[in-house]
Amino acid sequence: MNRRLLRAPALVVLGLAVLAGACTERLDNGANCPSLCPGQSLNVLDTTLTPAIVFDTTLGPYPFQGYESPMLLAKRGTALDTRIIARFDTLVRDYAPSADTLRPITTIDSASLSIRLTKTGLALPATLFLDVYDVRDATANDTIPAELLPHFVPSRFLGTLQIDSADFQDSTAVRIPIDTAVLMAAIRDPLLGMRLGVSIRGTDDVALWVTTTDDPGNGPLLKYRPISATPGGADSTAIAFTITPTSTTPPRPLFAAADYLDYLLVAAAPNLRAADRFAVGGVPSVRPYLRFDLPLWLTDSSFVVRAQLEFTQDPVYGLDEQDSIVVYPQLVLAGNAVTELARAATLLAPAGFFVTDSIRRAPADSGTVAIEINGLIRNWVSTNGVRPLPSAIVLRAKAEGYSAAGLRFFGLTAAPGLRPRIRVSYVRNASFGRP
Numbered sequence: 001m002n003r004r005l006l007r008a009p010a011l012v013v014l015g016l017a018v019l020a021g022a023c024t025e026r027l028d029n030g031a032n033c034p035s036l037c038p039g040q041s042l043n044v045l046d047t048t049l050t051p052a053i054v055f056d057t058t059l060g061p062y063p064f065q066g067y068e069s070p071m072l073l074a075k076r077g078t079a080l081d082t083r084i085i086a087r088f089d090t091l092v093r094d095y096a097p098s099a100d101t102l103r104p105i106t107t108i109d110s111a112s113l114s115i116r117l118t119k120t121g122l123a124l125p126a127t128l129f130l131d132v133y134d135v136r137d138a139t140a141n142d143t144i145p146a147e148l149l150p151h152f153v154p155s156r157f158l159g160t161l162q163i164d165s166a167d168f169q170d171s172t173a174v175r176i177p178i179d180t181a182v183l184m185a186a187i188r189d190p191l192l193g194m195r196l197g198v199s200i201r202g203t204d205d206v207a208l209w210v211t212t213t214d215d216p217g218n219g220p221l222l223k224y225r226p227i228s229a230t231p232g233g234a235d236s237t238a239i240a241f242t243i244t245p246t247s248t249t250p251p252r253p254l255f256a257a258a259d260y261l262d263y264l265l266v267a268a269a270p271n272l273r274a275a276d277r278f279a280v281g282g283v284p285s286v287r288p289y290l291r292f293d294l295p296l297w298l299t300d301s302s303f304v305v306r307a308q309l310e311f312t313q314d315p316v317y318g319l320d321e322q323d324s325i326v327v328y329p330q331l332v333l334a335g336n337a338v339t340e341l342a343r344a345a346t347l348l349a350p351a352g353f354f355v356t357d358s359i360r361r362a363p364a365d366s367g368t369v370a371i372e373i374n375g376l377i378r379n380w381v382s383t384n385g386v387r388p389l390p391s392a393i394v395l396r397a398k399a400e401g402y403s404a405a406g407l408r409f410f411g412l413t414a415a416p417g418l419r420p421r422i423r424v425s426y427v428r429n430a431s432f433g434r435p
Contacts, residue, residue, distance in 0.1 A: 042427050044305055049298075050421035052309060055291040056411045058273055059345050061284030065145070066259030068401045069214055070118065072283055073200045074207035079319055080404050081267035082283060083200075084210050085135060085148060086113070086220035087260055089193035090246040091186060095226045095239075104188075110240065111183045111224040112159075112175040113196055116211040117168075120403075121323065124165035125204035132158045132176050135197040142195070143250055145265040152197055152267075158182060175223070183224060193248070194222060197265065209402060213245050213261045220245055220262050264401070270318045272406040276414040277314055280327050281397035281406030288409075289332070289345050290420070292391040296382060302426040304377045311369045311409040312418045313361060320405040321364035326398040327407060329355045329371055331379070335389060345394045354379055355393070363405055373422070 063069075074082045096102045113132055135142070135151040142148060159178040176198070186192040200206055213219035225240035245261040264284070272279035278288035298304070309329075315321075328351040334344035351358075354375040361369060380391045397406065410418035 044425055044427055046423070046425050048421055048423050049294070050416070051412050051419040052292065052422040053290045053412055053420050054293045056278045056288060056420075057341065058278045058286050058288050059342050060286035062287055062345075062396075063285070063401045064259070064346075066261065066263045068264045069212045070209035070402050071212060071262065071264045072120075072207065072402045072404070073117075073198065073210050074120075074404070075199070075201050076122075076205040076207065076319060076404075078268060080207075080269055080283075081199075082269070083152070083265045083267060084115075084198045084220075084262060085145065085195065085260075085265050086115075086198070086222075086245050086262040087193065087195045087247045088222045088243050088245055089195075089248040091193060091222075091243060092241045093187050093190065095241075105184075105226040107227040108180050108184050108187070108224045109227055111178050111180045111222075113178055113198070114173055114175045114221040114223055115198065116171065116173045116215075116218045118209040118211065119168075119170045120207045120209055121320075122205065122207045124168060124208075125202035125206050126165055128163050128165060128200060128202035128206045130161045130163070130174065130176050131199050131201070132160070132178050133197040133199070134158055134182055134195070136192070136195045143260065145263065148197060148265060149267055152199060158196070173218070180224070183222075193246070196220075196222075269404060270316070270406070272316060272408055274314070274408060276411055277408050278395075278411045279406055279408045280395040281325060281400070281403065283401065283404045285397055285400040286406070287345050287394050287396050287400075288411075289341050290393050290395070292380070292393075294377065294380060294391060294422075296385060297428075298424065298426065299377060299380050299387075300382055302428050304374055305425040305427060307373050307377050307425075308370045308423045309373045310371075310421050310423065312414075312420075313366050313369055314408045314410055315366045316363040316406060316408050318363075320403075322362050323405060324360050324362050325403065325405045325407065327359040327361075328352075328396050328398060329357070329359070329373070329393050330396055331355065331376060332390060332392040332394055344390075344392070348394055348396070351396070359395070359407070361407055363407060369409070377424075 071084045072082050073084055074080050094102050094104055133152050134156045135148045137151065159176055161174060161176040183194060186194050200208065211218045222243040223240055247257040247260040250256050266284050269283050272282045272286060279286050280288055330351055331349040331354045332344055332347065333349055334347040338344045338347065355373055357372040359369055359371065380387055412419060
């Protein structure tokens with residue numbers, strides 16, 4: 001079963017209202033649709049609401065640990081350093097030699113870690129290396145990824161694989177040889193497993209995507225072959241074992257251990273956060289949560305012809321600053337009872353629902369960004385002056401969790417001219433239909 005289904009947020013069922021708009025061709029003269037509004041003259045008004053939001057905050061990291069797909073394995077100078085962790089807490093410790101009974105494994109050879117790699121948009125250097133480390137720790141809190149960083153040291157080095165980029169094929173499974181003595185020690189001890197950390201380096205900046213365990217057969221695999229010694233001293237080779245990731249900790253809450261089968265470890269990354277601003281994207285990725293408090297006369301007593309939410313972008317320089325990224329504004333479906341914002345920012349309408357618009361910008365861009373939000377305002381109508389859902393949206397990067405690029409915008413506490421605003425064209429007390 002896909003581990004992401006085990007701990008996915010409860011599904012939110014939302015009734016979709018179909019909004020039928022009469023006289024949408026031209027609103028200044030009812031003669032254009034005589035059967036619905038003959039002779040009516042509609043006065044379209046314009047206004048700007050600023051600041052458009054009453055609360056903003058940047059939340060993260062997203063996706064939650066263990067939900068990254070794919071995982072970004074990168075080393076780009078000192079600006080970006082990401083690694084992956086794979087747990088193999090359950091090992092095969094016994095085997096049956098040919099024409100013999102089951103017996104403990106005493107010797108192994110050909111031990112390796114297999115991972116599947118896919119190219120990112122970054123050109124590969126001439127030569128790159130994949131290094132594997134033993135990141136087991138019986139004393140540290142290894143449920144916190146940062147606690148494992150001190151284990152990427154020479155004394156815990158298990159093996160490396162050199163790759164010539166000229167021979168590298170996209171979406172390729174590679175096998176990194178690992179120290180058989182360390183693995184054999186874990187096999188002999190029934191209380192031990194293998195927890196492996198992988199880092200990447202190259203003759204220049206390098207980044208690749210690693211397929212996760214959620215793709216059966218293509219995620220990280222531990223492979224080793226036992227060797228049996230016969231009384232006469234001759235060796236017979238047994239069938240090699242292929243071990244998929246398993247995790248036994250933490251035992252609580254239920255299914256939490258599945259989040260540690262394989263996951264991303266970020267050693268260094270650009271920080272998108274800044275005072276008076278909110279950010280989206282990056283690695284680990286962040287999402288801004290934006291809450292509105294629109295006047296009731298707009299949502300309840302007006303027909304919105306057009307509404308544009310405008311942000312002022314603050315340039316971010318560093319990695320991939322000229323490469324465009326896509327960001328989706330998504331309606332928050334969490335009810336008023338959900339007070340934990342990090343969770344509320346995961347209970348979202350699918351991208352494209354209510355807000356069909358999106359943002360495509362490069363990190364180094366600046367100036368005004370506009371999003372059409374007509375559908376949002378039409379769905380924030382109150383009942384007796386109370387809105388059943390908070391009027392809130394979240395901005396989410398399309399490449400969330402596997403791209404280091406991100407965007408930053410000025411928020412509620414920025415200078416007045418830089419704050420988010422909504423430009424609205426509307427009709428007051430419009431009455432569509434036959435008079």
